[in-house]
Amino acid sequence: MTSVLFLRQGSRGLLPLPADLAAAGFELLATVDDCSKLVQASVQHAPDLVVGEATRPDDALFRATQTLSEVAPRPVLLFTADNDAAHIERAIGAGVHAWVVGGYGAERLRPLVKLAQARFGHEQALLAQLRDVSQRFEDRKLVERAKGILMRARALTDDDAFQILRTASMHTNQRLGQVSEQIIHSAHFAEAVNRAGQLRMLSQRLVKLYLLRLADVQSRQQQALLDDSVQRVDANLAWLAKGLSQPSFGDLLAQPGATWQALKPALKGKPVAAQVPQVDALAGRLLQDAERLTTSLQSAGPVASLQVLNVAGRQRMLSQRFAQMALMDLLGVEEGVEEGAASRSAAMTAVQHDFERALAYLNGLPLATPDIRAALDQAATGWQQMLAATPQDRRPAGRDRLARLETVANASEALLDLFEQLSTHYERSMQVLMG
Template identity: 70%
Template sequence: MTSALVFRSGPHTTLPLALDLQAMGIEVLAQEDGCSKLVQGVVRHAPDLVIGEVSASADALFKATQALADTAPCPVIVFTTDSDAGHIERAMAAGIHAYVVNGYGAQRLRPLIHLAQARFRREQALQEQLRDVSQRFEDRKAVERAKGILMRARQVSDDDAFQILRTASMHSNQRLGQVSQHIIQSAHFAEGVNRAGQLRMLSQRLVKLYLLRLAEVQTRQQQALLDDSILRIDANIALLGKTLSAPTFGDLLAQVEGTWQRLKPSLKGKPAAAQVLPVDELAERLLHDADRLTASLESAGSAPPLKLLNIAGRQRMLSQRFAKCALMELLESGARARGSDAVMVGAQREFESGLALLNSLPLSTPEIRRTLDTAALEWDKVLAGAAHIQRPAGRDRLLRLEGLAAASESLLEAFEQLSAEYERSMQMLMG
């Protein structure tokens, strides 16, 4: 049995809609006064059609029927005495399928219901076709973007990238567009985790370079690296600001940027021993803020390979933190030196634990294995360099400091390469 919800709006609404519908064998589920609760009534009773009488059309009617079309679409018939041409056009646009002006008759109800139902079915079919065309268009755009990502990441041709997508689509029983969207999202979060992770590393590298300049170790070279680090932080914050969701990550990124704006002026000009502690404290704050952002991105990406990228990225930070602490222990004295030593021991323990974990995991490419082997060798050099600078001061003190500086940069380069390889890896992109 066909069911209906009846509503009335405005004065002088006297049509016997409910009685005539029941006489036709249509079940009247409910009657509503006014339009304010029309949507709630339809959701609650789920009628096959909505039929009503309004004395004069108004915004309330059109807003209600539009909301109905958006949330619980069904055929809608409205009887009215309002012959305004503008209102008739609005009625058609607002989800009313039969807008009958001064034309009520019990004998007309059934054909009008059939008309409204036919128009509703046609409207739904057209909307489905539009959704299908829109979906195919969006899928095509996604496929092109995903192919571009794969071509850059894996250095493959357009045809090979498409074949990778097709294979993944068949194996996962998903549309090409769905697989492509997954790759786009994976690449988006992988870049975010990598960029935010770089901010962690740069927070420690800045202090290391500041200390090397203070010790007058290859002053021009260290200043160039310091300037480069400052530019990288600016660039990463700007890029993350453009690519990350402001409602989701905006507050975390704002904290990073706020801390950076406080730290940045301290890095200008000639280093001073009295500024080491304030600079390091702000750098530690930047590390904390960047770590929170990175962890949130990893969690939001909800892809296990992001954890590998985060670990590899954290190794970059630990390499610079260890070198920084070795320098601070040498240049500071008393409680500060002992504090730096404790932090250095912790950084060493965490770095070696992370390196062991990365070595124990199944890897997707020979390049990652080779880079890990290189990183292990460079780490040994950093350890040796840190031990050498603790020897009593002598004529070769400057050379020993230069050795630690070079080893820490080589280790950083290895983990920068490793992080990039994880970011580009098929495991990361395909999840």
């Protein structure tokens, strides 16, 4: 039995609709006398159609039927005395499927209901077709973007990239567009994690380069690297500000931005020993800010795959942090504020353990390609070179100290290059891109 929600607007009882509907075999669920309650009643009773009586339909009625068509679409049959052509046109646009002027005969009720239902069914079919076409169009755009990501990341041809998408679509029982959207989402968060991770590394690299400039070790080269690091911090903060959702990450992004504005001026000009603790403390704060942002970004994306990228990216920071602490030890510089009561030796040991644990983790992953394996082997060698340059029992002097300073400078940059390559490999790996 077809169920009906009856809407009455205006004078009561002009038409015997409720009785005639029941006589014609329709189930009357409820009567609504207030247009503003039409949607609520329709959601509550879920009728097969809405039949209304309105002597002079007004804006409230049209707003109600329009909202109904958007929230809970139903066939709407309206009986009225209004023959205004403008109102008829407005009614059709507002979700009324049959506008009957000047009354009815009881025998016409069922055909009129069928008319409203037929028009509603046709309308819904057209909307479904439109949604399907729109979805196909959006899917095609997503597929093209995803193919571009795969082609750049894996040096694939257009056909090979499409084949990967199609295979993933079949294996996961998802549309091509859904698989493509996942790749776009994963690639976006992978780049965000990589860039936020670079902020961690750069915070420590800046202190290291500041110390090397202070010690006058390869001054011109270290100044060039310092300038490059400053530009990279600016570029990464700008990319993250543009690429991340402000409601989701704005507060986490504001913190490293504010810290950077305090640290950046301290890096200008000739390095001064008395300024090292301030530079070190601000860099430590930037490190903490960037760590919070990176962790949050990893959690927002495909966590398992992004963890690999985060670990590899963190190795860049640990190599630079260990190097800057080793330089402080070699130069006899006072500890930074962020060290607190912990001795530098204990802090260096903790960093060393973190680095070596992560290196073992990366070596144990099954996704290592020949390029990744070679880079990890080189990283292990470079790490041992930097450890060998670190003072053990006594602080070196003269040529020995200079040689150690240069070894730390060169080994830390070599390690940084290797883990930059590794981070890129992991960022572009299929495991990360496929989420």
